[in-house]
Amino acid sequence: MNKIKDYLLLIKPSLSIMVVFSSIMSFALTKGSENYVDFWERILLLFAGGILVTGSANAINQVVEKDTDAIMKRTAKRPVASGRVTPKEGWVFAIITGAAGVFILGHYFNWLTAALGAFSLFLYAFIYTPLKKISSMAVLAGAVPGALPCLIGWAAGDNALTLGGWILFAFQFLWQFPHFWAIAWVAHRDYTTAGFKLLPADEGPTKFTALQTVIYSLMLVPVTLAPYYTGMCSYGDVKGMISLGLVALANAFMIQRCLKLYSKMDVGSARKVMFASYMYLPVVMLAWLLSKI
Numbered sequence: 001m002n003k004i005k006d007y008l009l010l011i012k013p014s015l016s017i018m019v020v021f022s023s024i025m026s027f028a029l030t031k032g033s034e035n036y037v038d039f040w041e042r043i044l045l046l047f048a049g050g051i052l053v054t055g056s057a058n059a060i061n062q063v064v065e066k067d068t069d070a071i072m073k074r075t076a077k078r079p080v081a082s083g084r085v086t087p088k089e090g091w092v093f094a095i096i097t098g099a100a101g102v103f104i105l106g107h108y109f110n111w112l113t114a115a116l117g118a119f120s121l122f123l124y125a126f127i128y129t130p131l132k133k134i135s136s137m138a139v140l141a142g143a144v145p146g147a148l149p150c151l152i153g154w155a156a157g158d159n160a161l162t163l164g165g166w167i168l169f170a171f172q173f174l175w176q177f178p179h180f181w182a183i184a185w186v187a188h189r190d191y192t193t194a195g196f197k198l199l200p201a202d203e204g205p206t207k208f209t210a211l212q213t214v215i216y217s218l219m220l221v222p223v224t225l226a227p228y229y230t231g232m233c234s235y236g237d238v239k240g241m242i243s244l245g246l247v248a249l250a251n252a253f254m255i256q257r258c259l260k261l262y263s264k265m266d267v268g269s270a271r272k273v274m275f276a277s278y279m280y281l282p283v284v285m286l287a288w289l290l291s292k293i
Contacts, residue, residue, distance in 0.1 A: 030157030052101025
């Protein structure tokens with residue numbers, strides 16, 4: 001049972017579920033998803049494929065970073081870092097889960113979806129992961145596979161990469177910057193010890209970093225409104241107006257947290273940005289879905 005638990009930890013369940021949530025929401029927002037009579041079965045299949053692909057990328061990440069994970073308090077107890085799972089076992093697990101996930105996405109949806117899943121896995125495991133020790137551009141590189149679940153879900157529903165999918169991709173792409181910079185601010189000491197370069201300024205948490213979180217939170221405003229003005233979401237009825245109101249409140253809340261970080265420049269404010277970002281993403285996506293159902 002302990003070994004099974006360790007393999008589950010390789011997947012990083014909480015992170016994987018959050019990633020797959022975006023994919024499922026994107027699928028539900030497509031017009032194509034309305035044509036599936038087995039809608040809920042498709043949701044489960046997308047969840048399974050997404051969890052396996054994301055879990056594979058996370059497993060590779062833990063194998064590659066086993067030495068740095070071992071010296072950070074936050075990650076020292078991870079299965080590979082602690083020695084409970086060997087690197088070979090981690091690689092075998094990653095290959096099997098990755099292949100299974102890509103197959104599910106291709107066989108039950110389409111091979112565009114599968115290709116996007118495989119591309120996302122490759123970018124996260126083999127570009128973003130090693131780049132973290134080289135340059136702060138790793139956050140930019142990591143934001144691409146981090147946003148691809150939106151395109152994966154869109155392709156699964158519509159079998160095409162149309163405007164709606166790219167709006168969702170842009171939303172999750174921009175969201176990741178204040179989110180990851182807040183995490184890097186809170187864990188700055190641990191990340192510096194491990195040699196990770198995840199903040200935009202080499203000096204660490206600075207006014208420049210805080211200003212960047214404000215800028216990106218402001219950039220999210222037009223992107224989150226775009227679905228209403230492209231016909232992806234409705235705002236002409238009561239549900240649409242409630243949806244639009246929720247999106248506006250979420251944006252105001254996120255911007256306020258980032259401004260507070262810029263004002264106070266402390267770990268507590270960075271932590272609040274981090275938690276605000278965790279709430280912001282599902283609230284906006286669920287608000288969009290409300291206008292559609």
